[in-house]
Amino acid sequence: MDEIPELDSTDLALLAQLQDDSSLSNQDLAARVHISPATCLRRVKRLWDAGVIEREMAILNPERVAATLGHGMEAVVEVSLDRQGNEAQEAFEERVIADDAVQQCYRVSPGPDFILVVHARDMQDYLALAQRLFTSDANVRNVKAFFSVKRGKFRPRIPVPGRGA
Secondary structure (H helix, E strand, C coil): CCCCCCCCHHHHHHHHHHHHCCCCCHHHHHHHHCCCHHHHHHHHHHHHHCCCCCCCCCCCCHHHHHHHHCCCEEEEEEEEECCCCHHHHHHHHHHHHCCCCEEEEEECCCCCCEEEEEEECCHHHHHHHHHHHHHCCCCEEEEEEEECCCCCCCCCCCCCCCCCC
16 A cells, blocks of 8 residues: 555545545546546546545445345444453454444444444344344443434545535
């Protein structure tokens, strides 16, 4: 990974556009940012090489997917550990991030040690997840799950200066 470049207004405009729609062609992206396609390609490659852009992915509509695959549920889960040393936290984090049901994992302070966002098909699937990740781990002291009844906002983007973020 290259050194992180200093980001100018053109880089920030590119990042803002790519966060809104990473499927834009190089031509369309260049036109939206008012630069030549060659400059656009070079700058985007530099942002990838420096690790500023981590990956591209499709964001699925949970209601539409649920209509096809079954309802599904999301939960925000607070997890507190008994032993809170770095080694214990690393071991727990390594285990939960390897599980496909865990969508997000944060170490937090103060309060619980971790906040997880998890997805399960139904309550039985969540119970299996809880057994797999929490009950079977002797170091997990407390788990508190909050089940989502409605998602008011989901916007996985980093605010970019100059965009009214």
